[in-house]
Amino acid sequence: MADLTSDFLGIKSPNPFWLASAPPTDKEYNVRRAYEAGWGGVVWKTLGEEGPPVVNVNGPRYGAIWGADRRLLGLNNIELITDRDLYRNLEEMTRVKKDYPDHALIASIMVPCEEESWKKILPLVEETGADGIELNFGCPHGMSERGMGSAVGQVPEYIQMVTEWCKKYYSKPVIVKLTPNITDIRKPATAAKLGGADAVSLINTINSITHVDLDLMAPEPTIDGKGSHGGYCGPAVKPIALSMVSEIARNPETQGLPISGIGGVTTWRDAAEFMVLGCGNVQVCTAAMTYGFKVVQEMISGLSQWMDEKGYTSTSDFVGKAVPNVTDWQYLNLEYVTKAKIDQDACIQCGRCYAACEDTSHQAIAMSEDRVFTVKDEECVACNLCVNVCPVEDCITMVQMEKGAIDPRTGREVGDYANWTTHPNNPGAVKAAE
Amino acid sequence: MSNSPRTDGIAPDRLPKETLAQNFSDLHPPLAPHEAHVAADRCYFCHDAPCMTACPTSIDIPLFIRQIATGTPEAAAKTILEQNILGGMCARVCPTETLCEEVCVREVAEGKPVEIGRLQRYATDTLMASNTHPFDRAAPTGKTVAVVGAGPAGLSCAHRLAMKGHDVVVFDAKAKPGGLNEYGIASYKSTNDFAQAEVDWLLRIGGIRIETGKALGADLSLDQLKAEYDAVFLGMGLAGVNALGLPGDDKTNAVDAVDFIADLRQAGDLAALPVGRDVVVIGGGMTAVDAAVQSKLLGAERVTIAYRRGADRMAASEYERELATSKGVTILTNVQPVALHGNGAVAEVEFEYTTDEGGRLTGTGETFRIKADQCFRAIGQSLTGAPEGLTLTGGKIAVEEAGRTGLDGVWAGGDCASGGDDLTVTAVAEGRDAAEDIHATLMGE
Numbered sequence: 001m002a003d004l005t006s007d008f009l010g011i012k013s014p015n016p017f018w019l020a021s022a023p024p025t026d027k028e029y030n031v032r033r034a035y036e037a038g039w040g041g042v043v044w045k046t047l048g049e050e051g052p053p054v055v056n057v058n059g060p061r062y063g064a065i066w067g068a069d070r071r072l073l074g075l076n077n078i079e080l081i082t083d084r085d086l087y088r089n090l091e092e093m094t095r096v097k098k099d100y101p102d103h104a105l106i107a108s109i110m111v112p113c114e115e116e117s118w119k120k121i122l123p124l125v126e127e128t129g130a131d132g133i134e135l136n137f138g139c140p141h142g143m144s145e146r147g148m149g150s151a152v153g154q155v156p157e158y159i160q161m162v163t164e165w166c167k168k169y170y171s172k173p174v175i176v177k178l179t180p181n182i183t184d185i186r187k188p189a190t191a192a193k194l195g196g197a198d199a200v201s202l203i204n205t206i207n208s209i210t211h212v213d214l215d216l217m218a219p220e221p222t223i224d225g226k227g228s229h230g231g232y233c234g235p236a237v238k239p240i241a242l243s244m245v246s247e248i249a250r251n252p253e254t255q256g257l258p259i260s261g262i263g264g265v266t267t268w269r270d271a272a273e274f275m276v277l278g279c280g281n282v283q284v285c286t287a288a289m290t291y292g293f294k295v296v297q298e299m300i301s302g303l304s305q306w307m308d309e310k311g312y313t314s315t316s317d318f319v320g321k322a323v324p325n326v327t328d329w330q331y332l333n334l335e336y337v338t339k340a341k342i343d344q345d346a347c348i349q350c351g352r353c354y355a356a357c358e359d360t361s362h363q364a365i366a367m368s369e370d371r372v373f374t375v376k377d378e379e380c381v382a383c384n385l386c387v388n389v390c391p392v393e394d395c396i397t398m399v400q401m402e403k404g405a406i407d408p409r410t411g412r413e414v415g416d417y418a419n420w421t422t423h424p425n426n427p428g429a430v431k432a433a434e
Numbered sequence: 435m436s437n438s439p440r441t442d443g444i445a446p447d448r449l450p451k452e453t454l455a456q457n458f459s460d461l462h463p464p465l466a467p468h469e470a471h472v473a474a475d476r477c478y479f480c481h482d483a484p485c486m487t488a489c490p491t492s493i494d495i496p497l498f499i500r501q502i503a504t505g506t507p508e509a510a511a512k513t514i515l516e517q518n519i520l521g522g523m524c525a526r527v528c529p530t531e532t533l534c535e536e537v538c539v540r541e542v543a544e545g546k547p548v549e550i551g552r553l554q555r556y557a558t559d560t561l562m563a564s565n566t567h568p569f570d571r572a573a574p575t576g577k578t579v580a581v582v583g584a585g586p587a588g589l590s591c592a593h594r595l596a597m598k599g600h601d602v603v604v605f606d607a608k609a610k611p612g613g614l615n616e617y618g619i620a621s622y623k624s625t626n627d628f629a630q631a632e633v634d635w636l637l638r639i640g641g642i643r644i645e646t647g648k649a650l651g652a653d654l655s656l657d658q659l660k661a662e663y664d665a666v667f668l669g670m671g672l673a674g675v676n677a678l679g680l681p682g683d684d685k686t687n688a689v690d691a692v693d694f695i696a697d698l699r700q701a702g703d704l705a706a707l708p709v710g711r712d713v714v715v716i717g718g719g720m721t722a723v724d725a726a727v728q729s730k731l732l733g734a735e736r737v738t739i740a741y742r743r744g745a746d747r748m749a750a751s752e753y754e755r756e757l758a759t760s761k762g763v764t765i766l767t768n769v770q771p772v773a774l775h776g777n778g779a780v781a782e783v784e785f786e787y788t789t790d791e792g793g794r795l796t797g798t799g800e801t802f803r804i805k806a807d808q809c810f811r812a813i814g815q816s817l818t819g820a821p822e823g824l825t826l827t828g829g830k831i832a833v834e835e836a837g838r839t840g841l842d843g844v845w846a847g848g849d850c851a852s853g854g855d856d857l858t859v860t861a862v863a864e865g866r867d868a869a870e871d872i873h874a875t876l877m878g879e
Contacts, residue, residue: 068475068503070468348543351481371484391478392543 002307003314004300006040008280009173009198009258011131013040013104016315017271017299020262020283021046021108021134021177023079024293028092032099037293038300041104043283046081046136047089049111049121054080054143060221063210063230072290074236076210078221078228080142081110086124093128105129106175110136110148113158115165122169132173135162137188138204140181140231150204153179156191163195173198175260178244180237181207185244190253200248201260201283203241205231234286238264242277246326249278266295268302275315276322330420337407337414338382338398340364340375346395347373353386353396361385378408439711439735443807444687446708448733454704457731461622461757462526462552470556474503477548478539485534485550490855491518491863495534499553511561512568514554519593519866520586522562522632523615524859525555526623529720531753533859562631567638572599574641577876580605580663582650585613586858587669587848589636590865591872596641598873603663604642607649613671614849615858617696620724622731624699649819656821660843665872668831668839668846669865672815678716682774691715691725691812698728710808713737714783716771717812719749725810726763737763738804740783742770743790772801780809817850827852837868845872 006016018041026045065074107130111117137153144151176192180203211220219227241263261279266287349371357365364379437445477499485495501510514521530551541547581588584606592602615629675690709732718741769785782803825832830852837845847864854860
């Protein structure tokens with residue numbers, strides 16, 4: 001069976017599934033249960049400065065969007081960092097780490113953007129025996145109004161500065177957690193690297209309003225008739241997270257910087273996707289909050305099975321394996337010509353492909369009187385919309401045209417690889433030597 | 435409970451009251467809101483949806499299901515009722531398994547269709563529970579229309595005419611309006627007096643007066659109606675019952691299934707309703723199934739449906755047949771009755787095996803008898819007392835498109851008219867379409 005043990009920045013854990021810093025990792029009780037359930041590591045809920053802890057709202061902290069059967073697709077929260085005393089958290093962390101030496105324990109920290117604050121807390125964290133720290137530069141709600149969380153994560157200079165302080169006052173690995181509420185994720189990642197970060201973790205939650213109560217005329221979750229944007233997470237954010245991870249993984253400035261992947265990881269497959277895009281491990285929150293800690297068992301068995309099937313013996317065998325295939329649009333092969341093909345045996349004749357293509361695309365699907373749907377190759381641009389709306393998996397597939405064949409839509413012969421950079425329609429095309 | 439299923443002869447009170455109540459409760463309980471959302475989410479919103487084509491009233495099914503899915507069942511109900519004003523009853527009694535749900539692409543793909551009937555009921559029940567009527571009348575036209583028969587065809591026609599601004603009087607021979615919805619459907623398909631509630635709700639459009647206890651041929655004549663009204667719609671159904679024409683047909687306790695079904699629907703106390711220990715139902719349609727299943731549910735010990743041809747030729751759908759067998763009814767096929775035996779009352783029914791080759795029914799000569807202290811005839815209904823001057827075809831009033839009869843100013847629809855499948859939903863469609871044609875004719879469009 002595949003070996004799932006993970007070594008991330010020298011931090012060992014029985015598997016690459018960590019719980020992200022969030023409500024599930026708020027205290028000793030939960031964290032012990034998580035380890036017992038099989039989680040490889042835990043990022044303890046974010047610690048704040050010494051003194052009276054922050055307070056949370058006493059109304060709803062979460063909002064959600066659901067599929068038809070109440071399947072939770074996206075969750076948003078307005079909860080702040082730990083609202084428990086710093087020393088209590090530190091004591092609990094020390095106890096837990098002692099009892100679970102083979103599991104990863106990371107301390108998430110968010111204190112004001114002043115060197116003194118960091119200088120003060122870091123030695124206390126060091127004493128707990130935790131394996132590393134994660135700098136919470138991500139939370140987009142509440143704390144950001146106080147100049148912390150995403151307010152820091154949105155200013156690369158601050159990221160670099162604070163990271164440098166952490167490297168100065170702390171001896172173990174420093175992970176910088178990034179906010180996605182920014183236009184170019186490469187900038188804060190680069191700043192973290194320049195500051196000496198051992199890794200970045202991403203994404204933190206996305207600014208969001210899940211619903212508006214149309215009677216109250218107020219956003220949800222609603223607190224006494226008012227609402228504030230929350231941080232969005234869960235399956236719905238995964239595509240955004242995957243893209244941001246890939247940007248960092250392939251950016252020359254940050255290439256090779258270890259990444260801990262976060263954002264809607266719900267199944268083993270999600271985890272594998274993050275990892276092949278360059279993540280050394282993944283962090284999970286919403287899936288655990290939705291289904292309880294037991295979900296990790298499926299992640300473990302699923303990843304093991306897939307690794308066995310593929311012949312991977314260790315997670316390092318596939319981490320980053322898809323990164324070389326993430327490229328810029330301009331390098332995509334314009335001579336790769338495909339046509340949709342409908343498997344008539346699999347087709348259930350719902351006509352969704354027809355409606356989608358006829359109304360919103362290229363009028364490339366014909367419908368006969370007896371509801372037989374066929375692709376008009378001379379119109380099909382291979383947009384894939386029919387595949388996406390078809391309720392039957394693999395009923396419609398994209399079939400590649402052979403080199404030398406004539407594309408009935410363009411009348412052109414399918415040729416060798418050629419991309420936009422050399423295309424005659426591109427004013428800036430680099431012409432081949434004439 | 436003084437009797438049991440094993441009490442000989444015809445007897446009431448065979449089952450405990452609680453069992454009876456359970457036996458005659460809703461066959462398909464209504465969907466709860468969450469169930470409805472989950473069921474609605476299974477709809478693919480097909481293009482030019484097959485279900486819609488299969489619906490005799492052409493309800494825009496994908497649209498109404500999407501309206502349910504998005505939390506507006508009232509809007510869904512309006513989508514349904516615009517096409518089928520008796521959408522509430524049709525949701526309960528339509529043989530969806532041979533109409534919309536049969537062609538649902540998910541039935542074709544997975545053998546598990548979207549539950550269109552139950553979703554339709556969810557929508558229409560929600561609207562009716564809100565105690566509103568979603569349609570308004572147009573300005574009065576000053577025209578009057580007589581509708582004969584307050585069944586599905588007549589009610590549908592009357593509502594559409596009233597909506598268009600005409601004044602409508604509906605005459606019905608029975609004591610209550612509703613026609614077969616009230617008198618002819620198994621109780622477990624229309625619980626809580628739904629048929630009357632639906633009529634009351636339908637009448638809220640205004641402009642419709644119902645006169646019960648008035649039968650064409652007895653209390654009314656077509657000539658009189660033609661003279662007094664601007665148009666006449668005939669939707670009086672099939673009041674006659676086909677006879678077996680066999681020796682012993684006149685024995686007591688050999689009765690018409692439709693009467694048994696009507697008595698059951700009108701019974702205040704099911705325990706008081708007598709039923710045989712051994713019941714034999716002759717026929718192969720919905721009426722046969724309804725009578726047989728309800729006999730069993732009332733506490734008959736042995737109930738047999740006997741049909742002269744093969745199961746594939748039965749008018750009752752496979753779903754209905756399975757319902758019957760699941761309740762403990764035995765279905766015999768390729769057996770035809772040859773005689774009813776008994777001393778005054780029926781005691782046995784004698785059958786002969788048949789072969790049905792190339793549509794030609796032949797008795798094999800081999801016979802057998804089944805014990806029966808009650809025998810129900812369910813071999814079809816027929817039109818009685820059709821007014822003179824109307825052309826008949828196949829025993830029904832001949833109609834052309836939109837229910838036009840050969841007579842000027844006279845339309846017909848529902849079971850009494852030619853064409854259609856003798857279904858509630860077909861009758862509703864015919865009444866509606868005739869109303870549109872009457873309106874166009876009266877307004878000179």
